[in-house]
Amino acid sequence: MSEATVLMQGNEAVAEGAIAAGVRFYAGYPITPSSEIAEIMARRMPQVGGTFIQMEDEIASVTAIIGASMAGKKVLTATSGPGFSLMQEGLGYACMVEAPIVILDSMRYGPSTGMPTKVSQMDLMQTRWGTHGDHWIIVLSPSSVQESYHLAIRAVNLAEKYRNPVILLSDETVSHLREPIDTALPEPIIDRRLPAQKTGYQPFKTDATLVPTIANLGTGFRTTYTGLVHGESGFQTANGHVAETLVQRMRDKLFNNLDDIIRLETDHSDDADILFMSFGITARGVTEAVETLRSRGRKAGSLRFITLFPFDDDRVRQAAGPAKTIVVPELNSGQLVLLLKRVFGDTRRIVPLNKVNGDLISPAEMLTFVREENL
Amino acid sequence: MENANRFELRLTGSGGQGLILGSIILAEAAMMEGKTVTQSQVYGAEARGGTTKAELIVSDRHIAYPKVTDPDLLAAMTSDGLQQYGGGISRKTEVIIDSSVMCAPDFLNEENCHGLLALPIRSTAVSRLQSELGLNIVLLGVIVGLTGLVGVDTLRKAVGMHIRKQYLDMNMKALDLGMELVAAQAETGIRI
Structure with a gap:
């Protein structure tokens, strides 16, 4: 075992992995079995120059991280089934405005408040189809504490690279398990691409990658974004052709890169x-x-x-x-x-x-x- | 899975006794000695007082399934804990119960466990440390005295990582008390 090997809990590994990947904004509402992440982030965010906000509920939590993400921060929130249900509206919005966000869902027994301290894998389909409309989500699933650390980094990287919500789908057992892990960085850290010049700037215009280069809010670019169907300018439209192009592009930006995204x-x-x-x-x-x-x-x-x-x-x-x-x-x-x-x-x-x-x-x-x- | 270098430990008792912390301290000590570990727990929604279970697997090689399935040692600090999590023991399981809070249960005998060791753990903590808080560390002393799972010095180091300075002396004494309980029992040879 190397010098960097330490005994860590799954939730702690997610928090530390996210911080290593550059997450500097955490908004959340604590819920078993993910609460330790909020607890750790409350302590760690100020230490690394980041921001922690305890929100009034999970709807506010997900919208807070979307806002912070659009302003340029790498972001995380963590929850469990009941809270994840509340986040579904914001999750669809994040898909539509192409906000790089990471949500950790630690699965406990459901439905509803179920058994808070008991493990399940009952949220699998909710990660994919919990929010309405045709949309595409990246979902990663760790099976160990070490992998919780790696996949937290990978989740942030993929969110930034493809400007897409990423769900880290853990469970009560992995969240609370303690194992030795090596915290040496496993992969490079990826930052979102930003627009080069203001002239002719269109927030949702894309190149061959199909991933838009949306300016971070407050950096002098005029950026509009909305959950309504929008063209490259970001303004709302009910034009069926624009809608079709948008939905297909949001699919293709992931499906053209399956070699990069899929790990079996x-x-x-x-x-x-x-x-x-x-x-x-x-x-x-x-x-x-x-x-x-x-x-x-x-x-x-x-x-x-x-x-x-x-x-x-x-x-x-x-x-x-x-x-x-x-x-x-x-x-x-x-x-x-x-x-x-x-x-x-x-x-x-x-x-x-x-x-x-x-x-x-x-x-x-x-x-x-x-x-x-x-x- | 059969593996001579694998040790499975289950601690059960009441929330607040520090059994989960005890299992974490033991896990860190085993890691310091180059072992791999998985530590897990089960608890209820209560902040304290519910029945808890803490588990630790120590092995020389990668541990796939992280939960205890065939315990080498079961330590029950409450009778509720033994009732709820006493299942799954076998002829290889050494059972430790706290004789200051419970009697040896009827369902444990020579047929279904390796041995039963009844030691006054809670009452020792209360009478010798003037505090119930050292119970988990007394138990660690008992476990290490009985099994030699980790070296005593390593365990002291691991305790030091988790216990505040002002309580360190008390906890080191707690470790000694646990080991003394085992030594005294071995001397008299009395087993229940």
Whole structure:
């Protein structure tokens, strides 16, 4: 272990990762199991010359970080299911005005206030479809404390690079887990591109990257932005052609760069006949189950979604290898499995393994499931 | 998973006893000795007084599943804690209970655990330190005295990282008391 190795909690790793990536504005409303992030940011933001604001609720929290982001700050807020529900309106607005923001959602048991201190993976579809209208979100899912640190940095980088909201989808267990982590910087820090000159400045005009170079507010550029459909000038329009161009561009700015955005981790998928597909904390049990099955001579493997959205069917098909049976363990009644059934249709046997009692799926439970279902 | 170099520990008791902090201190000590660790906890919505569980895995290699599934040691500081989180023990599990607050439960016997050690942890803290606050550190002394999971000097260093200076002497004494409890028990050979 290197000198930089320290024992850290998942929430602390997110806060420190965000700070390392340049986050200097945090607005939030504390909620279990994400509260430590607000607590840490209240202490750390003043230390690094940043700003911490405790807001009156989560609607205010998300709109505060959108405003700070448009004024040029790298921003973060953290919440859990009940608060994430309130943030959905602001999330859609952030998509539309192309505000680089990062929201951490630490999943607890729902719906509603559910069980605050119990783990779940019930917000997966909410990250993608929680706000209305055609929109695209980047969703990253850590399964360890070390990865919480890395992905916090990556989330800020991707938000800045593509001017798009990024959701860091953690869960109660990863948020509260303590593990040794190495805080040496893993990747370069990315800053948003800014307009070069005022002459002819159009905030939503783009080049081949399809990412606009919107000036930070207060830097002398005349910038208008709105949740209404807008042209390159930023002013509202009801022109169907402009609307179509806008929505397609917001999709393409991400989908033209899937190699950069999508990360899938595979283990023994090349020769597996049974493949576990999972994300977040559930993948930790999968690793051990696969190891045990392999030690017994069974060709087992795994695929873990580090990037959950954008979701690319072709990449998933390629990464899946030849496995005839795909087991999908998740701490909900079946959300990831819906996507996989769509991807694979009848070509593979897709078997959901769901647990909804607030506990994790242990490796032993996975092995029992494989045995009892004759997989 | 079978691994001779893996140690799984579960502490359970009442919120406010400092068991989660105790598990964090032990985790840091193990890290100082080059081990890898995962530390986790379960607690209720109560600020204090609810039943809590703190878990620690110490291993020489990467730990995939981070929760305790096959404990080497279970320490129960309240009877509620033992009732709620006493499941999942096996023939390899050493069970420690606080005899100053509970009797040995009926469901523990030679058949389902490795051994049962009943030590007056809370009453020792109260009578010798004049404070219940040292209970978690007395327990760490017991655990290290019993298992040698980490070196005593390392543990002292880790305690120092988490305890304010003005309370350090008391907590070092608490560690000693815990180890003395184990030593005294070993001398008499009395096990319940």
